[in-house]
Amino acid sequence: MLTNKIIEATNGHLLDRFTELHTKVKxxxxKTKFVCLLIT
Structure with a gap:
Protein backbone atom coordinates (compact mmCIF):
# COMPACT_ATOMS: atom_id res chain seq x y z
CA MET A 1 0.00 0.00 0.00
CA LEU A 2 2.75 2.42 0.99
CA THR A 3 4.79 1.59 -2.12
CA ASN A 4 1.87 2.57 -4.35
CA LYS A 5 1.59 5.92 -2.58
CA ILE A 6 5.32 6.57 -3.09
CA ILE A 7 5.08 5.64 -6.78
CA GLU A 8 2.05 7.89 -7.22
CA ALA A 9 3.84 10.79 -5.54
CA THR A 10 6.95 10.29 -7.66
CA ASN A 11 4.96 10.07 -10.88
CA GLY A 12 3.04 13.21 -9.96
CA HIS A 13 6.27 15.05 -9.24
CA LEU A 14 7.87 13.93 -12.50
CA LEU A 15 4.76 14.90 -14.44
CA ASP A 16 4.83 18.36 -12.85
CA ARG A 17 8.50 18.78 -13.72
CA PHE A 18 7.89 17.60 -17.28
CA THR A 19 4.93 19.95 -17.76
CA GLU A 20 6.99 22.85 -16.38
CA LEU A 21 9.88 22.04 -18.72
CA HIS A 22 7.54 21.59 -21.68
CA THR A 23 5.96 25.00 -21.04
CA LYS A 24 9.40 26.64 -20.86
CA VAL A 25 10.50 24.99 -24.10
CA LYS A 26 7.26 26.00 -25.81
CA LYS A 31 9.85 33.59 -28.87
CA THR A 32 12.50 32.30 -31.25
CA LYS A 33 9.92 31.82 -34.00
CA PHE A 34 8.63 35.36 -33.46
CA VAL A 35 12.14 36.84 -33.60
CA CYS A 36 12.86 34.88 -36.78
CA LEU A 37 9.69 36.29 -38.35
CA LEU A 38 10.80 39.82 -37.44
CA ILE A 39 14.26 39.30 -38.91
CA THR A 40 13.12 37.82 -42.22
Missing part, protein backbone atom coordinates in the same frame (compact mmCIF):
# COMPACT_ATOMS: atom_id res chain seq x y z
CA UNK A 27 7.62 29.63 -24.71
CA UNK A 28 11.25 29.74 -25.83
CA UNK A 29 10.30 28.18 -29.16
CA UNK A 30 7.51 30.69 -29.75
Missing amino acids: KTYL
Whole structure:
Protein backbone atom coordinates (compact mmCIF):
# COMPACT_ATOMS: atom_id res chain seq x y z
CA MET A 1 0.00 0.00 0.00
CA LEU A 2 2.75 2.42 0.99
CA THR A 3 4.79 1.59 -2.12
CA ASN A 4 1.87 2.57 -4.35
CA LYS A 5 1.59 5.92 -2.58
CA ILE A 6 5.32 6.57 -3.09
CA ILE A 7 5.08 5.64 -6.78
CA GLU A 8 2.05 7.89 -7.22
CA ALA A 9 3.84 10.79 -5.54
CA THR A 10 6.95 10.29 -7.66
CA ASN A 11 4.96 10.07 -10.88
CA GLY A 12 3.04 13.21 -9.96
CA HIS A 13 6.27 15.05 -9.24
CA LEU A 14 7.87 13.93 -12.50
CA LEU A 15 4.76 14.90 -14.44
CA ASP A 16 4.83 18.36 -12.85
CA ARG A 17 8.50 18.78 -13.72
CA PHE A 18 7.89 17.60 -17.28
CA THR A 19 4.93 19.95 -17.76
CA GLU A 20 6.99 22.85 -16.38
CA LEU A 21 9.88 22.04 -18.72
CA HIS A 22 7.54 21.59 -21.68
CA THR A 23 5.96 25.00 -21.04
CA LYS A 24 9.40 26.64 -20.86
CA VAL A 25 10.50 24.99 -24.10
CA LYS A 26 7.26 26.00 -25.81
CA LYS A 27 7.62 29.63 -24.71
CA THR A 28 11.25 29.74 -25.83
CA TYR A 29 10.30 28.18 -29.16
CA LEU A 30 7.51 30.69 -29.75
CA LYS A 31 9.85 33.59 -28.87
CA THR A 32 12.50 32.30 -31.25
CA LYS A 33 9.92 31.82 -34.00
CA PHE A 34 8.63 35.36 -33.46
CA VAL A 35 12.14 36.84 -33.60
CA CYS A 36 12.86 34.88 -36.78
CA LEU A 37 9.69 36.29 -38.35
CA LEU A 38 10.80 39.82 -37.44
CA ILE A 39 14.26 39.30 -38.91
CA THR A 40 13.12 37.82 -42.22
